[in-house]
Amino acid sequence: MIKKPFLYTGLAVMLSLSAVAQDKNAIKYSQTITKERGYDHLSILASDEYEGRETGKKGAWMAAEYIKKQFQSFGLKGPVKDGADPYFQKIGYASLSLSKSVLAVNGQTKESLKDYYITPNTVSAKGFDVKANSILFAGYGLSKDSFNEYEGQNVEGKVVMIFATGDPTAPAPAAPTTGRRAPSGAGSTQVKLKYLLDNKAAGVLIINPMVDNISPQMKAALANGNPFLKTQERLKGMANASVLPTVVIGTATANQILAAANTNIEEVKKKITETMKPNTVSINIPVAFAAASKETDVRAENVLGFLEGSDPKLKNEVLVITSHYDHIGLVNNPEATDKVNNGADDDGSGTTGVLMLAEAFMKAKKAGKGPKRSILFMTVVGEEKGLLGSEWYAEHPIFPIANTITNLNIDMIGRGDDDRPGNNDFVYIIGSNMLSDDLDRIGKKANADYVNITLDEKYNNRTDPNRFYYRSDHYNFAKFGIPVIFYFNGVHKDYHQPGDEVDKIDFPMLAKRAQLVYFTAWELANGANRPVVNKNDDGTPKAK
Known part of the structure; x- marks a missing residue:
C-alpha cells in the first residue's frame, strides 16, 4: 500500500536555485508523474486478472484495451489509418x-x-x-x-x-563449463x-x-x-x-x-x-x-497515441516514446502455487511510465504549452517473443522513419539491480551515445537540470556480454539509424518469475525515472534542432 504522497517540494527548491537552465512549463506539467499515478496504472496492468499479458493471449488483449482507453482519456489521437481501430497497429503475427x-x-x-x-x-x-x-x-x-x-x-x-x-x-574441456x-x-x-x-x-x-x-x-x-x-x-x-x-x-x-x-x-x-x-x-x-x-493468425497489436506538434515547421518531426506491454504469461507448471508471471517491473513499469508521460504532455497541450514537435507514444507487443512489435513498426512505420528524430525506450524502471544493493537512485542508460553525441548531451543535461539521478553506463556498449543494447525495442529503431536511449533498472531474482509483483515495485523511483524520460523528451520535442546522427551503427564517425 502507498502510505504517503510523493512530495515534489525538494525538487522544486532545487530547480528554483538554478532557474536559468529549466523550463518552468516543463516543471509544471511534470507534476502528474507521481508514485500514486504509477500505482493506479501498474496495479491494474500487473494484476493476476491480466494473466501475465502474453502476446496473442487474453491478458495482452486486455492490456491493449486498457492502454487505448487511457490514451483516449488523455486526448491523444489514434494515428493508424489502415486498420479497424486507429489506436491499434495490427502486427502480422501467426x-x-x-x-x-x-x-x-x-x-x-x-x-x-x-x-x-x-x-x-x-x-x-x-x-x-x-x-x-x-x-x-x-x-x-x-x-x-x-x-x-x-x-x-x-x-x-x-x-x-x-x-x-x-x-x-x-x-575434454580444460575446465568445467557453466551454463x-x-x-x-x-x-x-x-x-x-x-x-x-x-x-x-x-x-x-x-x-x-x-x-x-x-x-x-x-x-x-x-x-x-x-x-x-x-x-x-x-x-x-x-x-x-x-x-x-x-x-x-x-x-x-x-x-x-x-x-x-x-x-x-x-x-x-x-x-x-x-x-x-x-x-x-x-x-x-x-x-x-x-x-x-x-x-x-493470432491477434496482436501495438497501441499508439499521437500528439501533434504545435510548430508548423517542426510538427512533421516525430519523437517516439516506447515500452513493451507484453510479458511471458502463465506458468506452464500445474504444480506451481503462483501461476501468473505478473511482469510488474518487466515491463509493466515501463508501460506505466509511457502512460504518465502521455498524460503530462497532453495536459501541457491542452493548456496551450504543447511540444513543438509531434510525439508518438507507443506501447508495443511481442517484445518477449523477439522484439516483434517494434520490428513490425520499424518496417511498417505510421510516420516516416526519416522524420523520426529519436526513440526513448523504457523497459523496466520499477526496481533495483541485484548488482547495486541498497540504493535504487540510479538508472542504466544504454545507447544514448551510440549514434548521436547530441542525444547523449541532451539526455545528460536534462538529468542534471531537473532530476539529478545517477546515470549508470555500465551496459552502454556493443560488447556487453548481456547484449542489452540489442535486447529491447529501441534496437529496431537504432538499426535504421535513429538515435535511441534505453532506460533500464537491471535484473533481479524475480526477472521472468512469478515474483515480479506490484508489491515489490519502488514507486518513488519509478516516478523519478519516468520524470527523467519526460524532461529528456521535453527538451527533444522543443529543441531548435533534432539530434544529429554523427556515428554509424558500428560506432565509427559518420562521413560528413
Missing part, C-alpha cells in the same frame, strides 16, 4: 503448429510428446510423409575427416538415426543435420533422452506452436527453405530400433568410445513418419 504428427516403428504407432516429438519449424509448407524398410544408424552422426561415420555410405533417400549431440573424439551452451563444431546438432540435408537424406531420427521426461512447459510450447512475425523476408525464407524431415525420439524407441541389430544405446556408446571407431549399421526395421503444419 502461430505455426502441427495439424498432423505420426511415427510408427515396425508397425507400432508411437505416442507424440511421450515417445517422440516433431517441432513445427522442421515441417515445410508441404509437410512430409516418409516411409522406409530400414534405418541407417550412424552413431553420433559425425562426418569429420578423422572420424567419418558415413564413410562408404550413401545416405540419399535413407532414414538415418543419430544421437542428438556429442563427439567422442573431441578433447547451457550447446556443443559447437562437428558435434553440434546443426552441423549433423546440415550434412544429412546436403546429402539428401529422406529424414532423420534424433535420439534425445530429454524425450523420456518432457517437461510440462515444453509440452505446452510444442502443443501451442511456434510464433513468428510475417515479414515479407521471413515469409519468403519459409517458402524457399529446404527442411529435413526430423523426428526427436526417446531412448525406449531408440532401443526398440537398435534391438533389431542385437544392441542398445549403452552398448553402442561403449563400443564407439572404447574402439574409437564408427559403428554405423543398417537396421532392417520398417519406419514411417509424417507431419503437416498449419499457420494460424
Whole structure:
C-alpha cells in the first residue's frame, strides 16, 4: 500500500536555485508523474486478472484495451489509418503448429510428446510423409575427416538415426563449463543435420533422452506452436527453405530400433568410445513418419497515441516514446502455487511510465504549452517473443522513419539491480551515445537540470556480454539509424518469475525515472534542432 504522497517540494527548491537552465512549463506539467499515478496504472496492468499479458493471449488483449482507453482519456489521437481501430497497429503475427504428427516403428504407432516429438519449424509448407524398410544408424552422426561415420555410405533417400549431440573424439574441456551452451563444431546438432540435408537424406531420427521426461512447459510450447512475425523476408525464407524431415525420439524407441541389430544405446556408446571407431549399421526395421503444419493468425497489436506538434515547421518531426506491454504469461507448471508471471517491473513499469508521460504532455497541450514537435507514444507487443512489435513498426512505420528524430525506450524502471544493493537512485542508460553525441548531451543535461539521478553506463556498449543494447525495442529503431536511449533498472531474482509483483515495485523511483524520460523528451520535442546522427551503427564517425 502507498502510505504517503510523493512530495515534489525538494525538487522544486532545487530547480528554483538554478532557474536559468529549466523550463518552468516543463516543471509544471511534470507534476502528474507521481508514485500514486504509477500505482493506479501498474496495479491494474500487473494484476493476476491480466494473466501475465502474453502476446496473442487474453491478458495482452486486455492490456491493449486498457492502454487505448487511457490514451483516449488523455486526448491523444489514434494515428493508424489502415486498420479497424486507429489506436491499434495490427502486427502480422501467426502461430505455426502441427495439424498432423505420426511415427510408427515396425508397425507400432508411437505416442507424440511421450515417445517422440516433431517441432513445427522442421515441417515445410508441404509437410512430409516418409516411409522406409530400414534405418541407417550412424552413431553420433559425425562426418569429420578423422572420424567419418558415413564413410562408404550413401545416405540419399535413407532414414538415418543419430544421437542428438556429442563427439567422442573431441578433447575434454580444460575446465568445467557453466551454463547451457550447446556443443559447437562437428558435434553440434546443426552441423549433423546440415550434412544429412546436403546429402539428401529422406529424414532423420534424433535420439534425445530429454524425450523420456518432457517437461510440462515444453509440452505446452510444442502443443501451442511456434510464433513468428510475417515479414515479407521471413515469409519468403519459409517458402524457399529446404527442411529435413526430423523426428526427436526417446531412448525406449531408440532401443526398440537398435534391438533389431542385437544392441542398445549403452552398448553402442561403449563400443564407439572404447574402439574409437564408427559403428554405423543398417537396421532392417520398417519406419514411417509424417507431419503437416498449419499457420494460424493470432491477434496482436501495438497501441499508439499521437500528439501533434504545435510548430508548423517542426510538427512533421516525430519523437517516439516506447515500452513493451507484453510479458511471458502463465506458468506452464500445474504444480506451481503462483501461476501468473505478473511482469510488474518487466515491463509493466515501463508501460506505466509511457502512460504518465502521455498524460503530462497532453495536459501541457491542452493548456496551450504543447511540444513543438509531434510525439508518438507507443506501447508495443511481442517484445518477449523477439522484439516483434517494434520490428513490425520499424518496417511498417505510421510516420516516416526519416522524420523520426529519436526513440526513448523504457523497459523496466520499477526496481533495483541485484548488482547495486541498497540504493535504487540510479538508472542504466544504454545507447544514448551510440549514434548521436547530441542525444547523449541532451539526455545528460536534462538529468542534471531537473532530476539529478545517477546515470549508470555500465551496459552502454556493443560488447556487453548481456547484449542489452540489442535486447529491447529501441534496437529496431537504432538499426535504421535513429538515435535511441534505453532506460533500464537491471535484473533481479524475480526477472521472468512469478515474483515480479506490484508489491515489490519502488514507486518513488519509478516516478523519478519516468520524470527523467519526460524532461529528456521535453527538451527533444522543443529543441531548435533534432539530434544529429554523427556515428554509424558500428560506432565509427559518420562521413560528413
